[in-house]
Amino acid sequence: MDRPRTIASNAAGLSRADYGGKSSTLCKGCGHNSIASQIIQVAFELALRPHEVVKLSGIGCSSKSAAYFLGTSHGFNGLHGRMPSVAQGVLVANHTVRAIGVSGDGDTGSIGLGQFKHLLRRNTRMVYVIENNGVYGLTKGQFSATAEEGLRLKYAGHNELPPIDLCQEAIAASCGFVARSFAGDAKQVRELLKAAFSHRGTAVLDVISPCVSFNNDDESPKSYVYGRHHERPLQELGFIAPADEIVIGDTEPGELTMVSLHDGSRLKLRKVEEGYDPTDRAAAMARLIEAERRQEFITGLLYYDDSRPSYAEAARLPETPLATLPDAALRPPPAALERTLQRYR
Numbered sequence: 001m002d003r004p005r006t007i008a009s010n011a012a013g014l015s016r017a018d019y020g021g022k023s024s025t026l027c028k029g030c031g032h033n034s035i036a037s038q039i040i041q042v043a044f045e046l047a048l049r050p051h052e053v054v055k056l057s058g059i060g061c062s063s064k065s066a067a068y069f070l071g072t073s074h075g076f077n078g079l080h081g082r083m084p085s086v087a088q089g090v091l092v093a094n095h096t097v098r099a100i101g102v103s104g105d106g107d108t109g110s111i112g113l114g115q116f117k118h119l120l121r122r123n124t125r126m127v128y129v130i131e132n133n134g135v136y137g138l139t140k141g142q143f144s145a146t147a148e149e150g151l152r153l154k155y156a157g158h159n160e161l162p163p164i165d166l167c168q169e170a171i172a173a174s175c176g177f178v179a180r181s182f183a184g185d186a187k188q189v190r191e192l193l194k195a196a197f198s199h200r201g202t203a204v205l206d207v208i209s210p211c212v213s214f215n216n217d218d219e220s221p222k223s224y225v226y227g228r229h230h231e232r233p234l235q236e237l238g239f240i241a242p243a244d245e246i247v248i249g250d251t252e253p254g255e256l257t258m259v260s261l262h263d264g265s266r267l268k269l270r271k272v273e274e275g276y277d278p279t280d281r282a283a284a285m286a287r288l289i290e291a292e293r294r295q296e297f298i299t300g301l302l303y304y305d306d307s308r309p310s311y312a313e314a315a316r317l318p319e320t321p322l323a324t325l326p327d328a329a330l331r332p333p334p335a336a337l338e339r340t341l342q343r344y345r
């Protein structure tokens with residue numbers, strides 16, 4: 001039962017501290033720490049009930065960071081690159097829990113790329129955060145699949161291969177919520193996270209998250225200095241929960257776009273880049289390819305489409321989660337099997 005609300009507590013009667021986790025053992029200044037703080041803040045602001053949340057991760061410094069938020073929620077730290085399979089299992093067993101996966105660019109873009117693409121294809125409802133630093137931080141800084149071609153780093157040397165853009169991969173896989181952000185832009189990360197929790201299917205948030213130990217040279221596109229100087233937001237974002245609806249009487253025609261989210265909340269997009277339409281799939285892909293060519297770092301809501309059913313909807317999972325159905329419903333008696341077999345005899 002929810003606790004009564006006090007000034008420092010949210011609608012679930014919980015304080016921000018109730019959403020914390022263990023103390024971080026990551027390097028001081030690691031972008032992943034900042035993302036963990038934003039997850040805590042967003043879970044507090046959305047008044048998520050920790051026992052209704054499951055956090056999932058693979059292997060890497062990024063995947064370790066799931067221990068640093070929502071300490072009383074459910075959690076499963078899977079194998080490297082296999083978080084999507086674990087998430088799928090969890091969400092088939094109980095599609096009513098709120099799921100957040102935290103992964104790295106290696107975990108998602110290198111070893112886990114196939115798993116990532118199939119999760120998006122299924123549109124399993126979860127927030128999928130990629131903490132993208134272009135290197136395998138945990139194993140001492142080798143280039144990952146998202147490292148820029150030609151990048152030279154002190155420990156990893158020279159990268160000969162072209163990068164994989166995980167937002168392009170997500171759009172190609174028909175993901176209906178694709179966003180990019182920067183760990184140094186806390187407000188944008190928060191607004192996108194809130195909207196991601198309200199999405200119907202898989203919501204991908206690719207956050208450039210500098211690795212201060214192995215990929216933070218000023219000229220590296222995944223460093224703090226580069227991000228601060230080159231971030232080019234497509235929109236200014238504001239999340240509006242259903243209960244806040246009353247405050248949006250001030251829309252300015254032509255400047256604001258409202259994106260209606262699945263649960264009745266909305267994302268307010270104030271155009272920064274003239275003419276950018278996040279609902280145009282081909283244009284979103286073209287803009288990402290253009291950004292890559294110009295070595296630009298675009299952030300914001302890149303693509304949005306709420307029309308695809310989630311996996312639970314497409315698979316017609318019963319309203320009551322499979323995990324809580326009684327044995328009688330899950331295990332039909334031998335006579336039921338016999339009746340089914342009769343049809344094939």
Ligand SMILES: Cc1ncc(C[n+]2csc(CCOP(=O)(O)OP(=O)(O)O)c2C)c(N)n1
Nearest residue numbers: 060061062080104105106107135136137138
């Ligand atoms: C099957 C398997 N292969 C390789 C490894 C070694 N390994 C552990 S973490 C990691 C890469 C982590 O990189 P990333 O996902 O980008 O996370 P980061 O540490 O950068 O946050 C690798 C290759 C492993 N644990 N398991």
Ligand code: SF4
Nearest residue numbers: 027030061137211212
């Ligand atoms: S090695 Fe890099 S990714 Fe890992 S904790 Fe340190 S700064 Fe973060």
Ligand SMILES: [Mg+2]
Nearest residue numbers: 104105133135
């Ligand atoms: Mg990494």
